[in-house]
Amino acid sequence: MTTGGTATKPDAPPRPAPAATVTQRRWRIRLLRDRSLLLMTLPAVVLLAVFAYVPMLGLVTAFQSYDIYSGFWHSPLTGLDNFQRLLDDPIFWHALSNTLVISAVQLVLYFPVPIALALVFNEVVNARLRSFVQSVVYLPHFFSWVLVVTVFQEMLGGAGALNTMLRRHGWATWDIMTDPDAFKYLVTAQAVWKEAGWGVIVFLAALAAIDQSLYEAAAADGAGRWRRLWHITLPGMRGVIVLMLVLRLGNALTVGFEQMLVQRQAVGRDASEVLDTFAYYYGVVNNNFSYGAAAGLFKGVLSLILVLAANKLAHAFGEDGLYRK
Amino acid sequence: MQSGAIPDAGGLSRRGLLTSIAVIAAVPLLDACGSPKEKGAGTTSEGDLSKALPAYAPSDLVKPDIPVVAGANGASTDPAFLAYPANPVRTVTGAVGAGGTYVTMTPLWGAIPPSSGNAYYDAVNKALGATLKLQPADGNTYADLLPPLFAADKLPDWIDVPSWTTTKLNFGEAVRTKFADLTPYLAGDKVKQYPNLAALSTNAWVSGVWNGKLYGLPIYSSNAVIAGAYFYRKDIFDKAGVSADVTSIADLEAIGKALTNAAAGQWAFDDLFGNDAGYICQIFGFPSQGYPWTTDSGGKLQHRYETDGIVEALNWHAKMVKAGYLHPDAVANNSQNAKQRFWSGKVAVCADGTGAWNGDDAKSGAAANPSYNRQAFKLFSAKGDKPTIQLGNGASMYSYLNKKLNDGQIKELLAIANYLAAPYGSAEWLTVNFGTAGTHHTMTAGNPLLTEQGSKEIATTFQFLACPASASTVQSGAVQVVKDAAAWQADLVKHTVKPLFYGMNVSEPAQFASLGQPMMDTITDVKLGRKPISAWTEAVTTWRKQGGDDLRKFYDGIREKFGTGK
Numbered sequence: 042m043t044t045g046g047t048a049t050k051p052d053a054p055p056r057p058a059p060a061a062t063v064t065q066r067r068w069r070i071r072l073l074r075d076r077s078l079l080l081m082t083l084p085a086v087v088l089l090a091v092f093a094y095v096p097m098l099g100l101v102t103a104f105q106s107y108d109i110y111s112g113f114w115h116s117p118l119t120g121l122d123n124f125q126r127l128l129d130d131p132i133f134w135h136a137l138s139n140t141l142v143i144s145a146v147q148l149v150l151y152f153p154v155p156i157a158l159a160l161v162f163n164e165v166v167n168a169r170l171r172s173f174v175q176s177v178v179y180l181p182h183f184f185s186w187v188l189v190v191t192v193f194q195e196m197l198g199g200a201g202a203l204n205t206m207l208r209r210h211g212w213a214t215w216d217i218m219t220d221p222d223a224f225k226y227l228v229t230a231q232a233v234w235k236e237a238g239w240g241v242i243v244f245l246a247a248l249a250a251i252d253q254s255l256y257e258a259a260a261a262d263g264a265g266r267w268r269r270l271w272h273i274t275l276p277g278m279r280g281v282i283v284l285m286l287v288l289r290l291g292n293a294l295t296v297g298f299e300q301m302l303v304q305r306q307a308v309g310r311d312a313s314e315v316l317d318t319f320a321y322y323y324g325v326v327n328n329n330f331s332y333g334a335a336a337g338l339f340k341g342v343l344s345l346i347l348v349l350a351a352n353k354l355a356h357a358f359g360e361d362g363l364y365r366k
Numbered sequence: 367m368q369s370g371a372i373p374d375a376g377g378l379s380r381r382g383l384l385t386s387i388a389v390i391a392a393v394p395l396l397d398a399c400g401s402p403k404e405k406g407a408g409t410t411s412e413g414d415l416s417k418a419l420p421a422y423a424p425s426d427l428v429k430p431d432i433p434v435v436a437g438a439n440g441a442s443t444d445p446a447f448l449a450y451p452a453n454p455v456r457t458v459t460g461a462v463g464a465g466g467t468y469v470t471m472t473p474l475w476g477a478i479p480p481s482s483g484n485a486y487y488d489a490v491n492k493a494l495g496a497t498l499k500l501q502p503a504d505g506n507t508y509a510d511l512l513p514p515l516f517a518a519d520k521l522p523d524w525i526d527v528p529s530w531t532t533t534k535l536n537f538g539e540a541v542r543t544k545f546a547d548l549t550p551y552l553a554g555d556k557v558k559q560y561p562n563l564a565a566l567s568t569n570a571w572v573s574g575v576w577n578g579k580l581y582g583l584p585i586y587s588s589n590a591v592i593a594g595a596y597f598y599r600k601d602i603f604d605k606a607g608v609s610a611d612v613t614s615i616a617d618l619e620a621i622g623k624a625l626t627n628a629a630a631g632q633w634a635f636d637d638l639f640g641n642d643a644g645y646i647c648q649i650f651g652f653p654s655q656g657y658p659w660t661t662d663s664g665g666k667l668q669h670r671y672e673t674d675g676i677v678e679a680l681n682w683h684a685k686m687v688k689a690g691y692l693h694p695d696a697v698a699n700n701s702q703n704a705k706q707r708f709w710s711g712k713v714a715v716c717a718d719g720t721g722a723w724n725g726d727d728a729k730s731g732a733a734a735n736p737s738y739n740r741q742a743f744k745l746f747s748a749k750g751d752k753p754t755i756q757l758g759n760g761a762s763m764y765s766y767l768n769k770k771l772n773d774g775q776i777k778e779l780l781a782i783a784n785y786l787a788a789p790y791g792s793a794e795w796l797t798v799n800f801g802t803a804g805t806h807h808t809m810t811a812g813n814p815l816l817t818e819q820g821s822k823e824i825a826t827t828f829q830f831l832a833c834p835a836s837a838s839t840v841q842s843g844a845v846q847v848v849k850d851a852a853a854w855q856a857d858l859v860k861h862t863v864k865p866l867f868y869g870m871n872v873s874e875p876a877q878f879a880s881l882g883q884p885m886m887d888t889i890t891d892v893k894l895g896r897k898p899i900s901a902w903t904e905a906v907t908t909w910r911k912q913g914g915d916d917l918r919k920f921y922d923g924i925r926e927k928f929g930t931g932k
Contacts, residue, residue, distance in 0.1 A: 108876070109517035110540065132884065199694020200631070200712070208629050219698045221896065306699035309896050310887035327879035328513060328534050 103334035116331075123335035133336065135311070136319035143315065144293040146225045147232060152289060154233050155240030156282060160274065162241065163248050178238025186299040189235050193227075194218055218304075221312035228300055243285065244278060251277035283360040291348030294340050316340045408538020408873035411928045414578035418549050419571050420557035423564040427455050428791030430837065432852045437859025440569055441757050442589040446838035446852040447790060448845050449812030454793040457562055462785045463496025464778045468523040470498050471515075472765075472830035473505035479825045486801040486823040493797050494782050498524070500827045509534060516540055521768055524779060526585060526830040528763045529573060529656075538873030541576045545766040546776055549580045560784035566835055569760035572869035582764025583783055585829070588836040590859050591758030593654050594645045594719045596638070600739040602714045612743045614750035615649065615682055618715075622691035625714045633693040636704050636716035639683050639893045642886050643676055645717035646683065648755045650675040650748050657756060657865030659921055667866075667918050667925070671885055671906050678748065680902055684895040697894055709734040723851050725841025740847075742854050745861050757862040759869055765831045783832035790837040798828050813840045868931040872924055874917065881913050 072079070098113075103123055105116040127133050158178065165171040181189065195201050199216040207214045217223055255273050264272065298317040305313045314322075316336060324333015348363070355362030410418070430445030437443070481487070481500065491497050501522065503511055509531040515521055516535055521544055527537070550556070557564040566587055574582025596612075598621075603610050608624050611617070625634035639646045642655050652675030653660050662668045670676060687697055693713045695703060705722070707713045709731045723740055731738030747753035767779055788794030796814060800807040806820035816824060838848050838855075888905040891897040906914075 108536075109513050110536065110543075112517065194695070194698070194700070199697055204694070205631065211629070216694060216697070219694075219894075306890060309891045309894075310884075311891070322883050323880055325510075327883065328536075328876065329880050332880070 100334060100338050102331050103338045105331055107331040107334070109328070109330075119331070123331050124339065126332065127335050127339060130323075132314065132323070133319060136314045136316050139312070140294050140296055140315040143225045143228060143296045147229050147296065148289065148293075150226075150229045151232050151237070152286070154237040156244055156278070158237060158241045159244035159248060159278075160270070162245060163274070175238070175241070178241070180238070181235045182239035184235060186235075186297070187303055189231055190300070190303045193231060219307050221308045224304075224308045224312040228297065228304070231300065232297065243281060247278045247281035248274065280360055283355045283358070283362065287348060287351040287355050287362050290351040291344055293347055294344050408541075408576050409867075409870045409924060409928050410575050410578045412931075415572065415575055418553050418575045418578060418580045419568055420552045420566075420580070421555050421564060422566075422568045423558055423561065424567075425457070425561060425565040425789060427457055428789050432838075432849070435856045435859065437590070437856075438862050439757060439864050440589065441859040441862040443852060443855045443859055444588055444590055444836045444838050445790070446848050448840060448848060450796070450809070450814055451791045452812070454791060454796055456794070457788045457792045458785050458794055461495050462781050463494045464774070465496060466775060466778050467497040467499065468775075468779065469501065470524040470831055471501045471503060471522045472526040472827055473508040473528065474502035474825055474827065474830075475505035476825060478502050478504075479823050479827075484823050485819070486806055487827075489802045489806075490798055490828055493794070494785055496778060496782060498782070498828070498831070502825065502827050516544065519544075523768045523771060523775075524765060524831055525768075526763055526765045527582070529759060530762070532871075533874060533879065536873060536876060538576055538871065541581050541766070544769055545581050546769050546771055547579045547581060548583075548767070548776075548780075551776060551780055552580055560780055560787075562784045562787035562789065562834065563780070563832075565789065566787065567760065569869070570835065571760070573759045573761065573871055574764045576871055582766055583832050584761035585763040585765060585831075585833055586836050587761040589757075589760065590855055590862075591760065591762065592720060592755050592858065592862070593648065593656075593758065594640065594717055595723070595742040595854075595858075596645070596649075596715060596717050597708070597722065597740055597742050598715045599708070599711060600741045601735070601737040602711055610741065610743065613746050615748045616750070617746075619686070619689075621715065622686060622689065626689075626691045628690060631712060633696075633713050634691045634715055635686060635696070636693055636707055636713040637696040637699065637701065638686070638692075638715070638717050639679070639889070640717055641701075642882070643670070643679060643889060643893075646679045647675070648753070649746065650679040650682075651754065652676050652679070653865055654756050654758075656758060657867055659866045661866070667921055669914060669918065671909060671914070677899065677902065680889070680892045681899055682748070683893040684899075687893070687895045699890055699894065705730075706734075708740075709738065711735050711738075723847065725844035725847050728844040728847050729842040741850060744854070744857055752861075754861050754863045755858070756865045757868070763830065786828055786832035787834050789834040790839055795834065798833075800824070811843060813843065815843070864931070866930045867921070867924065870924070870928065870931040872921070874920065878913050878917050878920075881909060881917065885909055 101113055102116070104118060104120060105113075106119045106122075107113075107116045111117075162171055162175060165174070184192075197203050197216075198218045199214070201218075204214040204216060217227060220227075251273065255277075256269055259269050259273060294316055296315050296317075298315075298321070301313045301315050301318045302321070305318065317340075320333040320336040320340075324330055324336060352362040352364075428451060431448040432443075432446035434445050435443045479486070479502075487500060508528065512527065512531050512535055527535070532538075552560070552563065563583070566584055567589060569589055570584040570587030571580065571582075574580055574584055576582075598610055600610065602625065603621075606625060608621055609617075612621070622634040626632065643652075644655055647654050647670065652673040653670040655670075658670040659667050660670070660673065686692060693707055695707065696713070704716060704718070705727075708716050708718075711734070723742065727740060728738065731740060745753045745755055765783075767776055771779070785794055786798055788798070796803075796807075800814040800816065801820055801824055803809075805817065806824060807814040807816050809815075838852055840848055885905055888897070888902055892899060892902045
């Protein structure tokens with residue numbers, strides 16, 4: 042923020058004071074004014090520092106030939122060797138491509154679902170029915186992936202309810218759980234089943250923030266249900282939708298580690314290897330920490346670029362995105 | 367999908383990055399892929415081995431009901447007991463410990479018992495005259511737990527290290543700095559101060575020797591260790607009138623046809639391959655994972671991945687999948703519920719570790735199906751010729767003492783180990799395994815049976831620090847299971863062979879660690895018919911190029927310098 046812009050504010054200090062003192066006093070005044078807010082953010086900042094920033098120092102292993110006994114200090118530096126190996130590794134590129142494909146499918150098929158659900162809930166007038174349905178769709182969020190996959194296996198697996206029924210009637214079976222081609226849709230379906238209900242919460246909050254008098258005014262002007270949805274509800278949610286979209290793009294390379302791990306054997310590596318499982322199998326499992334760290338760092342940098350680009354796009358459309366410009 | 371399918375942005379950044387890498391790589395900071403390291407190879411020449419090994423002084427204090435049968439190449443059956451001796455002998459006299467307190471760590475497959483107010487822990491500690499603070503950790507994730515502990519140098523006083531984790535730990539190197547050398551305490555006749563440890567066979571100690579020195583105490587040692595067996599449901603076979611006399615894969619295939627009825631929810635087979643071909647190698651005669659090397663007709667080292675046997679095995683298994691003889695969950699490679707599938711009779715044949723055949727299994731099976739009867743096929747080979755099976759290490763886990771312990775502490779812990787190693791049938795064994803009479807167990811039909819408190823508080827904990835040689839014993843009152851298993855084992859030990867590099871504790875350099883993962887992935891794809899066999903031959907070519915041939919050179923070097931352990 043420039044000093045020029047703030048000088049016009051009503052609480053700005055008198056002009057004659059030298060520039061340095063002005064900034065200092067302004068800084069102190071704002072600190073004093075926002076002290077409770079700042080205090081409130083402190084725990085979060087500490088948590089972030091301890092659990093997100095400090096561990097980042099471990100990224101140094103990506104540039105080393107890390108050996109657990111030598112530690113960070115004594116492991117030999119290898120420069121960008123690990124990255125070069127990574128970029129020459131067809132398995133890595135395959136994992137990246139899988140990640141992007143699954144992410145794209147999820148963006149198209151998963152992202153709109155919570156928004157649609159929020160709109161539906163918003164229309165349900167009966168409060169008891171609404172809270173019942175909401176609870177039912179929230180619940181799977183608290184299941185572990187192992188449990189979710191087991192439920193799907195029991196329903197759609199080769200020996201599951203669906204195929205047992207088909208077999209009893211002498212019809213052809215379709216084992217969706219072991220079909221590598223259907224895998225990206227399967228994981229998306231699982232994600233929808235598990236997380237869509239939970240994802241509704243933030244959109245419901247956005248809906249609650251819309252001024253009710255707008256609806257009354259529109260209704261008085263003769264606007265029907267669809268017109269109100271189009272002209273009031275959706276514009277009212279736009280900021281939140283764009284924010285969620287930016288966050289989603291930032292997470293585009295994270296498509297679910299456990300979910301892939303649990304189902305890797307059922308569909309094989311070709312369908313299920315994503316960046317996170319790659320880092321696990323080729324890094325952690327074989328004690329090849331440096332290689333795993335390189336893959337992780339590569340993913341992190343790519344994600345950062347994605348989130349910044351998406352944020353820029355949001356600003357271009359006049360939305361706040363992650364922060365106000 | 368090929369890397370060509372990567373979106374444009376990826377290709378561009380890849381090229382850009384490569385350019386910058388090329389600049390930096392011009393300054394070689396370190397030669398990461400050097401020749402195999404000489405130091406810390408872990409292994410020992412035969413002469414040094416005999417100097418480090420403890421003497422063998424078998425004990426005749428307790429006589430098994432079914433005597434030990436000697437087999438081929440040093441194998442022998444486990445002693446089998448049909449009832450606990452009515453008057454258990456004492457094998458340890460006088461004080462055991464000297465009142466020390468030690469922290470220990472062991473893996474545990476099952477529920478972790480309460481650590482405070484555990485009357486079983488207290489009872490055993492009292493008998494030991496010392497306090498062992500037990501820290502059992504989840505066995506399934508134990509291998510992931512150890513590396514950080516080793517790296518941070520936060521090792522307990524006494525720790526169980528399973529052999530399958532040692533490669534990951536670069537153990538040949540770690541053992542010298544982390545653990546106490548027990549050679550001065552146990553080598554040769556010195557072990558005789560600890561008679562129960564001296565009663566462990568020589569073969570049991572071999573893999574506890576690293577770099578020419580003895581470090582490990584063997585856990586559940588046995589001279590009949592094999593990768594696993596092929597089990598079948600005798601009750602289902604009998605009911606369908608199918609013979610269990612299998613002598614070739616053709617016989618097995620016939621069973622697949624006879625016992626599969628998918629519409630009724632009944633399949634003949636579970637997965638018959640095993641992880642990384644761990645089970646099927648015994649049928650198709652190629653080496654197991656633990657000792658993957660064999661020699662070709664010209665005497666050149668050949669890896670199990672390069673054998674014809676594994677190709678035949680993959681082809682055959684894929685054929686069975688295609689024929690629909692495998693349970694669909696097995697085709698999804700879900701092994702977690704394999705036991706339930708077998709118990710409930712949804713599959714009639716499965717491959718499993720030999721430990722699966724016991725009284726508790728009979729109890730679980732009978733709960734699902736009262737006529738449940740697990741039996742194992744006699745060892746057979748694919749083509750019906752003479753079968754062989756690799757003999758495994760004398761023990762698959764060893765426990766180690768921390769190097770920081772002083773002489774007195776090491777002696778105290780070895781005395782405790784001697785107590786814990788008291789044989790089946792002794793008074794000490796009963797305390798270690800079944801706690802206090804009345805509180806933790808009652809004698810039922812001549813065998814100890816856990817009480818409710820017993821099943822809550824007792825878990826395999828002390829035993830993973832030190833224990834006697836494996837014995838086949840009655841669990842849950844199932845006497846017949848012990849008889850059947852012992853008879854089967856007596857036949858099995860006739861066919862055992864020692865693989866190349868047997869018991870030599872070769873530590874492979876870390877650069878080879880990642881070679882296996884793509885192979886295991888490809889095995890799964892091909893054995894389940896998701897990919898053609900050509901995918902496997904391609905993978906083997908890549909494997910050779912990416913390090914397999916270098917690994918062979920490394921083992922050529924070991925063979926030249928230390929021999930092959932035969």
